Amino acid sequence: MTETRGNDLRRRQGAVNDDRAPGDIGVLSPVRWDEYTSDGCWDEMVADGKSRPECAGVAEHLASLSLQELGQRQKAAELAIEARGITFTVYSEAGNIDRAWPFDVIPRVISASEWRTISAGLVQRLTALNMFIEDLYGDQRVIRDGVFPADLLADSVNFRRQCIGMKPAFGVWAHICGSDLVRGADGTMYVLEDNLRVPSGVSYMLENRAVTKRVFADLFRHLDIHPVDGYPARLFDLLASLSPRPGEVPTIALLTPGVFNSAYFEHAYLAQQMGVHLVEGADLMVDDDDVVSVHTIAGPARVDVIYRRIDDLFLDPEVFRPDSTLGVPGLMRAWRAGNVALANAPGAGVADDKVVYAFVPQLIKYYLGEEARIENVPTFLCLDPVQRQHVLANLREFVVKPANESGGYGVFVGSKATDEDCELVRAQVEADPRNWIAQPIINLSTAPTLIDGSLRPRHLDLRPFILSGRTSYVTEGGLTRVALREGSLVVNSSQGGGSKDTWIVDSAGSGL
Amino acid sequence: MTGVRKPVVSSAEPSVKDRRAAPLPVPPDEAETDDHQRKDHMMLLSRVAESVYWSSRYLERAEATARLMRIHTEMFLDLPRHVGIEWSPLLAVTGSGEDFDAHHGEATEDAVIRFLATDPSSSASIVSAVSAARANFRVTRAIFPNSSWEELNRLFLWIAESRSVAVDRRTRASWMDRVIRDCQVLRGLLSSTMSHDAAYSFMEIGRALECADMTTRVLDVQAGVLLAQPVASEGTVATYADITWASVLKSLSAHQMFRRAVRSGISGPEALRFLLRDPQFPKSVEHSLTRISRALLELPRYDAAMQRCAEVQRLLVDAEVGELAGEGLHEYVDQLQIGIADLHSALTETYFVRAAESVQRQSSDALMATA
Numbered sequence: 001m002t003e004t005r006g007n008d009l010r011r012r013q014g015a016v017n018d019d020r021a022p023g024d025i026g027v028l029s030p031v032r033w034d035e036y037t038s039d040g041c042w043d044e045m046v047a048d049g050k051s052r053p054e055c056a057g058v059a060e061h062l063a064s065l066s067l068q069e070l071g072q073r074q075k076a077a078e079l080a081i082e083a084r085g086i087t088f089t090v091y092s093e094a095g096n097i098d099r100a101w102p103f104d105v106i107p108r109v110i111s112a113s114e115w116r117t118i119s120a121g122l123v124q125r126l127t128a129l130n131m132f133i134e135d136l137y138g139d140q141r142v143i144r145d146g147v148f149p150a151d152l153l154a155d156s157v158n159f160r161r162q163c164i165g166m167k168p169a170f171g172v173w174a175h176i177c178g179s180d181l182v183r184g185a186d187g188t189m190y191v192l193e194d195n196l197r198v199p200s201g202v203s204y205m206l207e208n209r210a211v212t213k214r215v216f217a218d219l220f221r222h223l224d225i226h227p228v229d230g231y232p233a234r235l236f237d238l239l240a241s242l243s244p245r246p247g248e249v250p251t252i253a254l255l256t257p258g259v260f261n262s263a264y265f266e267h268a269y270l271a272q273q274m275g276v277h278l279v280e281g282a283d284l285m286v287d288d289d290d291v292v293s294v295h296t297i298a299g300p301a302r303v304d305v306i307y308r309r310i311d312d313l314f315l316d317p318e319v320f321r322p323d324s325t326l327g328v329p330g331l332m333r334a335w336r337a338g339n340v341a342l343a344n345a346p347g348a349g350v351a352d353d354k355v356v357y358a359f360v361p362q363l364i365k366y367y368l369g370e371e372a373r374i375e376n377v378p379t380f381l382c383l384d385p386v387q388r389q390h391v392l393a394n395l396r397e398f399v400v401k402p403a404n405e406s407g408g409y410g411v412f413v414g415s416k417a418t419d420e421d422c423e424l425v426r427a428q429v430e431a432d433p434r435n436w437i438a439q440p441i442i443n444l445s446t447a448p449t450l451i452d453g454s455l456r457p458r459h460l461d462l463r464p465f466i467l468s469g470r471t472s473y474v475t476e477g478g479l480t481r482v483a484l485r486e487g488s489l490v491v492n493s494s495q496g497g498g499s500k501d502t503w504i505v506d507s508a509g510s511g512l
Numbered sequence: 513m514t515g516v517r518k519p520v521v522s523s524a525e526p527s528v529k530d531r532r533a534a535p536l537p538v539p540p541d542e543a544e545t546d547d548h549q550r551k552d553h554m555m556l557l558s559r560v561a562e563s564v565y566w567s568s569r570y571l572e573r574a575e576a577t578a579r580l581m582r583i584h585t586e587m588f589l590d591l592p593r594h595v596g597i598e599w600s601p602l603l604a605v606t607g608s609g610e611d612f613d614a615h616h617g618e619a620t621e622d623a624v625i626r627f628l629a630t631d632p633s634s635s636a637s638i639v640s641a642v643s644a645a646r647a648n649f650r651v652t653r654a655i656f657p658n659s660s661w662e663e664l665n666r667l668f669l670w671i672a673e674s675r676s677v678a679v680d681r682r683t684r685a686s687w688m689d690r691v692i693r694d695c696q697v698l699r700g701l702l703s704s705t706m707s708h709d710a711a712y713s714f715m716e717i718g719r720a721l722e723c724a725d726m727t728t729r730v731l732d733v734q735a736g737v738l739l740a741q742p743v744a745s746e747g748t749v750a751t752y753a754d755i756t757w758a759s760v761l762k763s764l765s766a767h768q769m770f771r772r773a774v775r776s777g778i779s780g781p782e783a784l785r786f787l788l789r790d791p792q793f794p795k796s797v798e799h800s801l802t803r804i805s806r807a808l809l810e811l812p813r814y815d816a817a818m819q820r821c822a823e824v825q826r827l828l829v830d831a832e833v834g835e836l837a838g839e840g841l842h843e844y845v846d847q848l849q850i851g852i853a854d855l856h857s858a859l860t861e862t863y864f865v866r867a868a869e870s871v872q873r874q875s876s877d878a879l880m881a882t883a
Contacts, residue, residue, distance in 0.1 A: 085650075085665040251555075259651050272654035282866050283559050295558040297710060297863040298812040 028066035031455060033059060036448060038457035042187045044108055044447040054111035054507045057223045062106070067453055073215045074105045074450050080211045086204070088493055089262040101204060102498035104449045105215060108460060108480040112226065112506045118181070118189060118464070119474040121373030124364060126177055126466045129194065129351045131367040133173040136350055137163050147366045148359055152383070155434045156350055157404055158197075160312060162319055162332060163347035169242050172468045173348040176235070176307075178202070178478075181462045182377070183445035190377045190442065192461065194360075196344060196352035198309050201479040202231060202465045203266035204499055206273075208479070212501040226476040226504040231465065232273035235307075238469040239276070242341035243304040250304040252276040253284070253294060257310045257326045262494075267309050276307070286330030290337040305341045306331075312346050354403040354437045355381060382429050382436040391438040392429065395422050398438040400429065413489065415441055444489055447500065449482055459483045461491050462502065477502030556710040560652045562864040564711050567648035568718030571664075574641035575695035576726040576764075577628055580605060582688035583763040585681065587756065588621075599624040604733040605726075608636035622679055629687075630675040638678075638691055639671050657705045660698055667694040713807040717859065720807070724800035724824075725852050727764055727787055732845040734760045757783050764795045784841075785833045797848065801825050804855070817858040824851035 034049035045051060051059030062070070078100065087098040110118075135142050136159065142148045153159060178199030180192040209228050213220060236252070243250035256267035258280050271278035279294055284303065286292050293300035308315065314324040316331040334340045350356070358379040361372040380387040380398070391398055400412040412425040429436045446457035464478030480500040481491035491497040580602060588597045600619040603609040606628060615633075616623050631637045646668045653661055671691070678687040699719075706712055734756075757778045761767040770778070770786050773793070790796040794803075805821050808814040827847055 082669065083662055083666060085661060259647070268650065268653045272658075275654075277555075277557055277560075278651075278654050279557065280559065283557055295866045297556045297558055297561050301555065 028068055030066060031063045036455055038446040041443050042183055042185055042445040043457055044445055054505050055109045058109055061219050070450055071453055077103055077105050077211050077215045080214050086207050087265055090494055103208060104482060104498050104500050106448050106450055107503045108447045108500045109503045109505050112504050115504045122179060122466050122474050123472045124373050126468050128364040128367045130172050130174055130468060132363050133348055133351050134171050137166055147362055152355060156353060158349035158353060160347035168345045170470050173345040175238060175343040175468055177466045178463045182442055185443050188375060190375050192377055193357060197349040200263040200266050201463050203269040205479040208499055208501040224506040228476050231475055234467055234473045236274040238467050239305045239307055239343060241469050244338055244341060245304055252305045253279045253303050255279055255306050255308040255310060281327050284328045286328060286334050290334045290339050292334045292340045307343050312349060354401055377439045380438040382433040388433055392426055399441050400425050400436060400438045403435045403437060459489050476504045558864050558866050560655060561714045563648040563652040565714045565718040567645045568715040569722040570641045570645035571695055572719045572722040574638045575692050577638050578688040578691040580763050581625060581628060582685055583759050585684055587759040601733050602628060605729045606636040625679050629678040642668050642671055655711050660701050663698045663701055710811055713810045716807040717804050720800040720803040723795055724797045727795055727797050728845050728848045730763055731787060732842060766793060766795060769793050788833060789828055798828050813862055816862055820855040820858045827851060
């Protein structure tokens with residue numbers, strides 16, 4: 001079926017005179033999949049000049065448009081992004097700058113059947129990770145049973161003594177998780193990392209869809225694309241279920257560091273979508289009864305659930321960093337007393353550590369008695385002398401990462417490094433082996449991306465979001481981030497990355 | 513967060529109880545919804561209320577400043593060249609004379625217009641007001657309808673890219689008109705798509721308070737100059753007095769309504785009375801205060817603010833408007849402005865103060881009290 005469709009495409013395009021370069025005025029350049037290749041990588045849309053089955057509908061539609069038309073849609077999308085004020089903030093020496101959200105109109109497609117497997121794998125992963133966190137702050141069976149080394153926990157910068165003995169509702173600590181998925185050259189999907197602290201990006205997933213609906217309205221009529229907009233309602237339900245006063249209408253607040261935070265757009269967006277209060281630390285107070293209140297025009301009002309988007313260490317100056325003005329004095333008292341729910345729970349970040357990551361397959365086996373459904377990227381712990389030796393002897397073949405950084409900072413990519421970089425990372429690893437892991441370089445999969453008026457393969461990843469509470473929920477797809485520079489594997493928007501709308505498509509219904 | 517604010521003058525005068533302070537009688541079916549409304553009050557954060565209030569003030573300020581420049585330019589075109597119209601009164605109305613003098617030389621047409629329209633470093637400019645309104649809107653996006661944010665964002669982006677158009681006299685009027693129209697579209701959008709809840713009340717209060725403030729400023733500067741002229745003289749100013757009085761009214765969009773309400777010709781005292789005391793014209797000080805007191809009734813804990821509001825209204829009732837001129841008018845407007853600033857302080861103390869700020873505010877209040 002796809003075979004025929006591929007041939008059809010070629011025939012149709014063959015009829016068009018294509019002597020001229022794209023961009024020529026007056027002549028429309030067709031989209032030609034048979035001329036599109038992505039060397040040495042798995043391409044999400046095209047294999048051997050033909051569209052993959054789940055992409056057939058999209059590819060065919062794109063082929064019915066010209067590159068010029070695609071350029072116009074791209075322009076329309078960028079105007080919509082500007083008009084909607086979809087921005088992200090870049091920290092720089094000259095101050096914080098709001099930039100328009102970078103977006104590529106060509107959607108990234110995943111089949112519904114593959115997504116079912118991935119979703120189940122993510123739920124499995126988060127179930128195990130939450131049991132692991134609960135265990136670490138409880139009996140520590142996992143250590144006594146020799147599955148997780150005690151000295152690794154002792155060295156963890158994200159383990160919070162103040163959380164020992166706490167029992168959050170449903171045994172869940174990491175209520176909201178953003179896991180990064182990448183696909184290798186053979187098509188295998190791997191989990192690259194789990195962000196359990198304050199993961200961001202979900203608002204861009206939602207806005208990307210809203211923008212795409214505007215510019216590709218025609219496609220949405222013909223394809224069964226799973227909607228993504230259920231997320232805010234699911235998140236609201238999850239937060240409401242955590243209220244320490246069941247039976248009463250809970251008051252829910254999203255705690256933001258403020259307008260200068262890089263994710264402020266998202267904080268405001270989610271608060272608006274859920275109809276909850278967007279608050280800063282100064283809006284909240286904790287009284288002597290350990291109850292949290294928010295300042296309102298009628299006086300203080302009790303708060304039941306706080307979706308906090310500030311890091312542990314800034315949450316409460318009474319307990320953590322005393323110089324923090326972002327948090328609320330006494331918040332930990334209130335949480336420990338069970339008067340307020342915090343999502344994610346303080347201390348959940350203990351499992352957001354690239355060293356812990358290496359243990360996830362064993363943790364799944366230990367807690368659930370199952371094999372991991374999504375593979376881990378093979379990970380070498382520099383703490384282990386044998387593994388460290390191997391990594392240092394073959395630096396060029398590895399990505400070396402600090403265990404506790406995010407945003408792509410401090411990452412060493414062997415294939416692109418200078419000799420000096422190699423020496424630097426070698427010294428860093430030897431000085432503090434606990435804090436470094438290494439993974440073989442994965443040649444991330446690509447997808448066609450509109451670059452200077454033509455479709456070029458660009459590397460990408462995917463961040464789905466997983467909600468855990470009484471039940472679990474996984475977003476339909478997630479945020480696809482794409483490295484816009486040729487050959488680049490860095491997808492972070494702060495470092496020149498863009499984004500795409502992600503479509504989970506029922507292959508069966510994909511015909512036009 | 514709220515950007516530059518006008519200085520607030522604090523006053524320790526004892527408050528006067530006013531007949532308007534009593535709540536209006538409420539019909540029975542509305543009384544039943546009282547519980548629901550009270551919940552709604554509890555749920556409006558102080559910070560959000562303050563941002564809504566300020567974004568509304570800034571929006572009104574942008575619109576009023578645009579109108580002021582539009583009408584002043586028109587008057588400039590109407591008057592004969594030898595009269596020599598000044599541009600510095602525009603600086604006086606917006607209270608930015610000192611700031612202008614500190615950074616610029618002579619108050620030429622181009623310099624003043626640029627300073628008040630498109631100079632981002634001038635806190636009195638339209639671009640600053642729209643940008644401050646947007647910043648406040650942004651931190652409270654959760655409570656405004658999405659479409660209103662997009663509207664404001666569009667205005668902001670357009671202003672940024674059309675700066676040169678504002679200064680050029682040939683295109684200035686249409687630039688100012690667009691600012692005015694976009695502000696009004698935004699108001700219309702909010703009025704028709706946003707729930708008329710407590711947040712909306714703060715928007716109304718912010719708008720009306722800024723409006724009352726602007727009207728008194730225009731009167732102080734423009735009318736003050738005109739009234740100081742001997743009316744009976746045959747001098748140039750008297751000859752063109754009609755045009756200039758009409759300009760005062762026009763700069764507050766009051767000309768047409770004035771003609772409808774006041775059947776005689778335009779005279780100084782009549783115009784003054786209309787702009788201060790007309791109960792129906794939306795930009796009169798009286799009407800603005802009435803709107804504030806109505807909006808206050810929708811809020812909890814309104815006593816202090818309502819009292820301050822009533823004090824300003826008493827000033828309006830007691831004034832012998834016909835006898836006001838020159839210094840007398842100036843002093844009177846000063847009183848009104850102090851009253852309006854007190855009303856603002858009462859709103860701040862009752863509704864906006866938060867935990868982390870209260871200590872700071874108290875100490876600065878203490879400083880003011882001893883000063």
